[in-house]
Amino acid sequence: MTQKSKDINTKCVHQGELPVDQYKSAVSPLYFSTAFDYQDQGIDQYPRYFNTPNQIGLNQKIAALDNCEAGLVFASGMAAITTTLLGLLNAGDHMVVQNSIYGGTYNFVANHVNDFGIEYDYTNGLTATDFADKLKPNTKLLYIESPSNPMLEIVNFKAVVELARKHNVLVVIDSTMGSPVNQLPAEHGVDVIIHSATKYMSGHSDILAGTVACSAKLRDKIAKRAKMLGGNLSDLTVWLLDRSIKTMGLRVTAQNNNALAMASWLEQQPKISRVHYPGLKSHPDHELAHAQMCGFGGVVSFELDQGISAISFLNKLKLIKRATSFAGVESTALIPALTSHALLTPEQRATLGISDQLIRFSVGIETTEDLQNDIAQAL
Numbered sequence: 001m002t003q004k005s006k007d008i009n010t011k012c013v014h015q016g017e018l019p020v021d022q023y024k025s026a027v028s029p030l031y032f033s034t035a036f037d038y039q040d041q042g043i044d045q046y047p048r049y050f051n052t053p054n055q056i057g058l059n060q061k062i063a064a065l066d067n068c069e070a071g072l073v074f075a076s077g078m079a080a081i082t083t084t085l086l087g088l089l090n091a092g093d094h095m096v097v098q099n100s101i102y103g104g105t106y107n108f109v110a111n112h113v114n115d116f117g118i119e120y121d122y123t124n125g126l127t128a129t130d131f132a133d134k135l136k137p138n139t140k141l142l143y144i145e146s147p148s149n150p151m152l153e154i155v156n157f158k159a160v161v162e163l164a165r166k167h168n169v170l171v172v173i174d175s176t177m178g179s180p181v182n183q184l185p186a187e188h189g190v191d192v193i194i195h196s197a198t199k200y201m202s203g204h205s206d207i208l209a210g211t212v213a214c215s216a217k218l219r220d221k222i223a224k225r226a227k228m229l230g231g232n233l234s235d236l237t238v239w240l241l242d243r244s245i246k247t248m249g250l251r252v253t254a255q256n257n258n259a260l261a262m263a264s265w266l267e268q269q270p271k272i273s274r275v276h277y278p279g280l281k282s283h284p285d286h287e288l289a290h291a292q293m294c295g296f297g298g299v300v301s302f303e304l305d306q307g308i309s310a311i312s313f314l315n316k317l318k319l320i321k322r323a324t325s326f327a328g329v330e331s332t333a334l335i336p337a338l339t340s341h342a343l344l345t346p347e348q349r350a351t352l353g354i355s356d357q358l359i360r361f362s363v364g365i366e367t368t369e370d371l372q373n374d375i376a377q378a379l
């Protein structure tokens with residue numbers, strides 16, 4: 001069976017299984033060793049080289065999930081993002097970066113990449129024309145995030161890839177909000193697919209990790225830098241992440257269904273002025289989302305009426321937890337202006353549409369009636 005012919009759930013459960021050991025266990029064993037026989041394995045097998053048995057297995061699973069040739073698993077989403085950019089770009093290179101992206105990535109680009117001699121421009125929007133407007137002769141990479149965090153805007157993969165091919169530059173996506181269950185950017189020609197595996201891949205709010213999937217050629221480039229930066233994931237956590245991914249297809253499907261139900265319900269609530277969810281017909285990018293995604297994810301953002309204090313609203317929730325991060329099986333909520341996007345200036349947040357009234361709601365797998373009752377009593 002080719003990688004592509006396998007259903008997502010089959011890949012989640014079986015891809016990357018280690019060869020049957022002497023005990024014929026149903027689950028891959030954990031090789032908790034930092035040292036390996038150099039005569040058998042060569043001198044190059046070492047956790048920081050991303051090639052222990054468990055890392056190799058999970059790297060293969062990540063590649064298969066994102067329909068790519070190769071994968072790499074990192075110690076965090078930010079390790080995956082920073083190592084990829086520093087691996088693919090050299091001093092003197094320029095990149096065009098989507099303006100509405102995760103706050104940590106925004107901060108890395110705005111405050112750190114210049115130290116490495118890398119130039120950048122932020123776009124003014126999410127269309128291919130917005131990216132084209134910022135191209136320079138030394139542009140080597142376009143960086144996108146879709147759906148974007150926390151406004152859930154959608155980038156047109158096909159249009160951005162077409163632009164990139166014309167100018168011979170790479171496209172890198174942070175696909176965390178989509179997950180490999182809901183979108184496969186590589187199918188549209190995106191070159192490098194990154195996830196904060198802390199989110200849907202882990203799914204239980206207990207693992208910090210990141211992944212990269214791409215061609216073997218690009219993987220080798222990124223891995224060369226990765227070995228020096230040392231952002232590998234410990235083998236115990238590699239094993240735990242592999243276990244978590246086995247249920248990712250089921251979890252994300254349940255979250256897709258719950259989030260759509262919650263978004264439709266939230267739209268009817270008088271004290272909520274606006275709901276952002278690509279699965280809603282009212283979302284400006286709904287048609288595009290429908291065309292390039294097969295589910296819309298578990299995150300819904302909504303704006304409370306001006307008269308309601310966002311902090312008091314969150315404090316009154318009983319079932320939905322106040323928490324950073326998203327995509328766990330338990331529902332959580334936060335105020336982006338005070339947490340994920342607190343490092344941006346108020347002006348930068350205003351440009352991106354992130355108001356102080358905005359709540360980012362990560363819908364878990366609970367019964368939607370219980371979630372609705374919780375929000376209704378808090379309102």
Ligand code: PLP
Pocket residue numbers: 076077078079102104145149174176177195196197198208209210325
């Ligand atoms: N990308 C997105 C979209 C995120 O939301 C986050 C974290 O919240 C990251 C990347 C960074 O991932 P990590 O916290 O695993 O380093």
